[in-house]
Amino acid sequence: MTILTDSTPDQIRVAAQAAADAAPLWAATPIAVRATLLRALASALESQRNALVALADEETHLGAARLNGELDRTSFQLRGFAERIETGEAQPVQDDPAVPGAPPVGRPHLTRVAVPVGPVANFSASNFPFAFSVLGGDTASALAAGCPVVVKAHPGHPGLSRAVFELARGCIAALGLPAGVLQMVEGAGIPVGVALVRDPAIAAATFTGSVRGGVALWKEANARPRPIPFYGELGSVNPLVVLPDALAAQGSALAAQLAGSITLGCGQFCTSPGIIIVRDDEAGQTFVKQLAEGLAAANPHAMLNAGIRAGFNAGVARLHGRNGVKSLLALPAREAAPGAHLFATDATTFLADEVLHEEVFGPSALVVTVRDLAQTLQVLQAVQGTLTVTLWGADADTPDNRALVRTAQGIAGRVLFGGVPTGVAVTAAQQHGGPWPSTTNALTTSVGYAAMERFLRPVALQDAPAWLVEAKGQA
Structure with a gap:
């Protein structure tokens, strides 16, 4: 059994700073390299399937059939995000050419682009040790958007979290990318989560868990000197x-x-x-x-x-x-x-x-x-x-x-209008998020390819030089 220890404040600070140091490079990394990493992570999971599923079952009791299916889903969505960013979804550009004259008829040349928000803190869920954990949907969507991730491993499956993280570290190193692209902290203590949300390097946070825990972290995210978006999935009765x-x-x-x-x-x-x-x-x-x-x-x-x-x-x-x-x-x-x-x-x-x-x-x-x-x-x-x-x-x-x-x-x-709500398809049209208290932000989804939008901030470039507009539109 894995011995669980809380990451120290210094370790949390180091992990967050490593993500911050990697953020500019990862944001500027060509889409082809991002896609290659996502696919490598999917293949790494599959290559260690038997060992990972056995470890997950030992820690969660979810059974080999369920866990194999969940590993397949995790690999599927990693590859799915790779495909989506190759079509340009991580670098959307909306261009309005200049119109001579004074407003409102006339206007300058405006180009609306999207930039990665920066390091994302991802709080893993207990009930999906693959699909909502170290390499789950929140991590995949943030990486696809060009944001480094600091994962808060769930104490319910610490051994699995460490094993998956080590696989991911190997993939990142093999591509010559900085280790700060993916970091991990762990522990069951409340101070670990609070310290991560409070760290000034963190630009956004995702959470799947209890109403009590999610609300506490949401308040911390909003109480920072510089508040950050907190995308929490808290609880749902699903009538x-x-x-x-x-x-x-x-x-x-x-x-x-x-x-x-x-x-x-x-x-x-x-x-x-x-x-x-x-x-x-x-x-x-x-x-x-x-x-x-x-x-x-x-x-x-x-x-x-x-x-x-x-x-x-x-x-x-x-x-x-x-x-x-x-x-x-x-x-x-x-x-x-x-x-x-x-x-x-x-x-x-x-x-x-x-x-x-x-x-x-x-x-x-x-x-x-x-x-x-x-x-x-x-x-x-x-x-x-x-x-x-x-x-x-x-x-x-x-x-x-x-x-x-x-x-x-x-x-x-x-x-x-048919079927049952358990089972959430990973697709472009999916919406996994609802009004409070089910989530902290009903305008976003944590499942499906639109999940990237949580980590892309719109910026309008006015009368920008051609080289910049062209660079923003390249995939």
């Missing part, structure tokens, strides 16, 4: 609305699919559906019964660590016996693995009790029964902000469905 039309068509199949989504990865997905909204009628009751049966048959594995398990236990304990809440399923734990839990309440109780709006991170969900569309909209609006909303049965163009879609778009970054 799923089951409309009568969907139940009439395939109620039992949907119940089985939903049970699988709730327990996938032992419920430790940021997109796990935590609130299920159904009509209070016979079809809705049948669906809930089928959902409970599906959850009862599930076999969740052990949770990531003792802290997450304690948080899950506390979350379900708050709901068991709570006024107006029924416990439909409370399976006992099996050694290190928790049992699934299912609760139910009505819309009136849900709207009056803010505790019911909180995420329970693990294999648990709350059914909220509603009388009609009006109550459905009220329940969704009470959620405030979430990564996803799923609308099953809203396919027809009706006034009710239009109202549902408007409300869903108002609180979520991704609205689904």
